[in-house]
Amino acid sequence: MTAQIPSTIRSYYFPTLGSHTNLTLQTISLPELKSNCVLVKIHAVSLQYRDLYISLGRYPGKVVDNLVPCSDMAGEVVAIGADVTQWKIGDRVSANTTIDYLYGEVGPRTLEWVLGGEIHGVLAEYRDFPAHSLVTIPEHLSYEEAAALPCAAVTAYNALMGPKPVKAGDAVLILGTSAVSLFGLQFAIASGATVIATSSSDAKLAIVKKLGAAHTINYNTTPDWDKEVLRLTDGRGVDHVLEVGGPGTLEKSMAAVRYAGHVHLIGFLSMTPVPLMNVIAPCLLKAVTLRGVLVGSLAQLESINGLLRARPESTRPVIDKVFSFEEAAEAYAYMESQKHVGKIVIRVCT
Known part of the structure; x- marks a missing residue:
């Protein structure tokens, strides 16, 4: 079951680390969707200090080669794998930063599946996610606001x-x-x-x-x-x-x-x-x-969404500035300046 999707997509990656100015835009083929995954059109990505540290080569954890950066996103389901039953096309979703950390305490494998470092991240027009790693975005939030939640709020x-x-x-x-x-x-x-x-x-x-x-x-x-x-x-x-x-x-x-x-x-x-x-x-x-405190679980992200629905105004994410997809490097520079209060967001798709 699919909507109309492109055969190629744009994403950013780091051919080398050491500076956020190394961020490079690439066009790649969209891989075949696995049966247990959904394809998400990414509307917004928010930056973490972790993203900046990774770009500077200062992150103490593992970083994959040619990293597609960033861990926090919000988007729209556009294709569904054959074995997926809990999502439908058009659902507004975000992914937990650690895609296989569903509930309970952290363990030795928690950090093996963290987006934007240990595995490729979300600074792309489209990305596939395991169906179990997603939550529904609260109805009253924009994509930009929802992209602020997975790492910082959790x-x-x-x-x-x-x-x-x-x-x-x-x-x-x-x-x-x-x-x-x-x-x-x-x-x-x-x-x-x-x-x-x-x-x-x-x-x-x-x-x-x-x-x-x-x-x-x-x-x-x-x-x-x-x-x-x-x-x-x-x-x-x-x-x-x-x-x-x-x-x-x-x-x-x-x-x-x-x-x-x-x-x-x-x-x-x-x-x-x-x-x-x-x-x-x-x-x-x-x-x-x-x-x-090591990030948090999918269950905690679900709990946050419940809190935000109950207190929609007092808990609304604070967005400092929104950059376009083409301005991704400028968004990194703005984070490095530490002039912001709240989240820096990159709008990927409109």
């Missing part, structure tokens, strides 16, 4: 709704204004928590204030932001920290979290090293749970 959701879910009355510290940070802010507020947000930019803090942050801290003008967090929480500390900085911020996050609180380690945007004991000692002495 990571934030996995952090805050994981083993110890955030609840009404909790205090949550959100570091920075990346897409993961903004989704974490939105999910925390939707759960009834009080959010404290940090950034180096007052303009960016004004945006997160409009999104519902109760308190904002500029860490350039308030370098001891951990002490300010303690002041704002009457010395108790926050229940959860969405920690995207890594080595350069983890020590202060440990100081800002309450006894028996939770620090969710997601990224390493700040690479300033600190002595290891400066992290280990407060982790032990305050009984803090330091948890590494």
